[in-house]
Amino acid sequence: MNSAGGYISQTYIWCLFPGLISFFIDLHRNGLAASIRGMTAGEKLIALMLLWIQVHPLLVSEGIDIGTVFNRVIKIAAYLYVVRTVVIHCKRPERLLLLAAGVATFFAAFTLIYQFGVLDRPLGVRALGIDGYRVDKLGLGNFTEGLSNPILAALYYGSFATILCGYMAVKPFYWQRRMPMIIAIVMLGVFILLTGSRGPLIAFVAMAGMSLLLCRYTWKWKAIFLLSVMAAISLIWLHDDILLQIDRVLADGFNCRFPIWEQAVNAISQKPVIGYGAFSDFKATCAGVTFEHPHNMMVNLLYHWGLPALAFYIAILGYILLTMKQLKPSSVRTIAIVLMVFGFVGMLTDTYSFLVRPNLQWLLYFLPISLYSGEYRKQLMATE
Template sequence: MMYARRWAQIWLAIGFLWFLVAIALAPSNKIYQQGLLLFLWLPTLVFLWSARAVFAQVWSAQRGLCLVVFLLLGWSALSLGWSAADDLGREFKRLMYISVFLMFFPILASLGVQRIMQLLLWGGIGLGVAALYSIIYYYGFLDKPWSARLWGVGEISHPILGAYVIAAAVIWMLHWPPQQRWLQALWGVALLLLGAFLVLCQSRGAALGLLISLVAMPLWCRDRRSCVISAATIVAAIAGFIVMYSMIMERGSSFRPEIFKASLQMIAEHPWLGLGLGSFYEVSAAGQQFDHTHNMFTHIAIELGIPGMLLWLAVWLCTLREIWKTRDTAFGKGLMGLWLFSTLAMQFDAASLTGTPRAEWFISWLPVGLATVLVWVRARAPGCDKISGSI
């Protein structure tokens, strides 16, 4: 099996790390996309035929998830027939990107769940480096006041979307701590840097999503460590709210209720077909124009109609179903936390499902892709699938 050879697994590992870390550290978005083409899309296509038995296993074990993903991508492609997008070929190509991205993960599973968690750990450490560089560059070289909202580097430069990427890394880092002492030091420093980035971004949506996800952690982890994390999160949230009360409240609701109401009116105008994939639209609310709905589900409903929104909801719920089956494993617990955080993040922003790989993919397609790896977690013998909580 070509995909299981050592050189192939190194290629796959580099591709996954590139997706996780280069989103912040790549010199430009063009280089980030080109790197994905070389390290992620290309190996997936090269190993596609040799890994056909792997895809058969995924289809057999996760038929419901596979079916709704196919239906969603198919409906998205069909909507190009009535879309007003400037470049229909580009929109179709993006659907192919999503397809190849999701096929990448069953092949990546050949590395083993333990190694995938290690890659995510190193990805989190890499994002910690990006967080440190962002803080030094923004407040040091650009001489911005500490009260200013932090804009990160690379594709995490948006204070909201960048915060979602960093918060997602905090989730998986806390669920999968390392065992080696020297690595624990790096892990701890990276967590502090990621936390500082989140605070300085002043993204209330990311902070609230992270808060709820960590407070709820004992529900699926059911151990003393998760209870400590939950309690510490509550204490930190109370302290942060007291210290930053005026900063938190001065921006009000950021027009989210008004945007949501206007979005529902737009959905009612084209409820069944939507505007079509990639169609440009603006939301008029509170006397202002917004370039998207600041909500994943209403955005999909505007572009793909109610059928498209229901198909994405089905994809998301099927992903939860697969994760829930493995909630007694370390990998399943980590994905449970990531799924909950992503669900909350979708309510406040991240209104892009079919764009080129970007920050939004960390809370949309990444959880779906990682869920396919669970096929091999469940396939292990009962004594083997209890993956250790530490790496």
């Protein structure tokens, strides 16, 4: 399908529309007051954040109108409800995630084979200063044409590597059973490396570290010690190369991120509490290029919706981290946590607007919090 709008329409028809019908049925059965009382603290935080975004146009003169904001907010709310409901009522919801990860791995592998094998693109590892082709889309017909940016491609495929890591962390480890997943994770990790995207690569490492911390293997502390020793040896061995890469990163302002953030913070300082409004104009210049978004989710929230939006954003993530020990270890719980870590770190250096139609932000932020919300409610219902 050679149309981003076509993909979005499919999401509305097959995901959000049935979700809205289910929501109104539940609302009719339980009543509004009972539904609100049944919400967890995390769900109430999410609701308050969306409510703030909804009423925000009444407080600012810039940005899109309140009707357009409602159109976006209701779709995000429907998506959160659908994922939450699937987790609650599906016996093994992680199987759906694993299926999606399997499909994504196939396309990642196919892309690497086609780009570097068939088209014979030059290999390069930007993280080590080796220039080469930065892979993103497949480049064959209209498949994966939406991934027309190496950073977005790295974040997209990295989220599926995260799902696999989260699943492996909570399940018993048997080499023969887990080998296909290990190969898939390595394949997706190589894809991220060959995109030349440093932010997603850091997010991938952070996610892998969190997965290792959450895993239930008896040998995990030995693995952490061994990896720490290997990292220390690598730092010593590649000392000069690492310093050279740090100098290169600082010389271009982390690929213009530092100048963009500086200009964004200067603008935010004039309206720190309220912000400028959803989709209000943002302009930052660096190296003769004009950038139209801050390339950082927290800065994005501050610029467009002010301090309350950022406070809710951090509070929701903090709530997950503070309550995760209250839940029994499960695949969905662990996947949600590591996906949240990957998304948070990944969106520190590149992201678009928070209030978007079905897009990467749904995968990196709304999916993990709705997965966690559903699992929290599911385990709570099991104890009642």
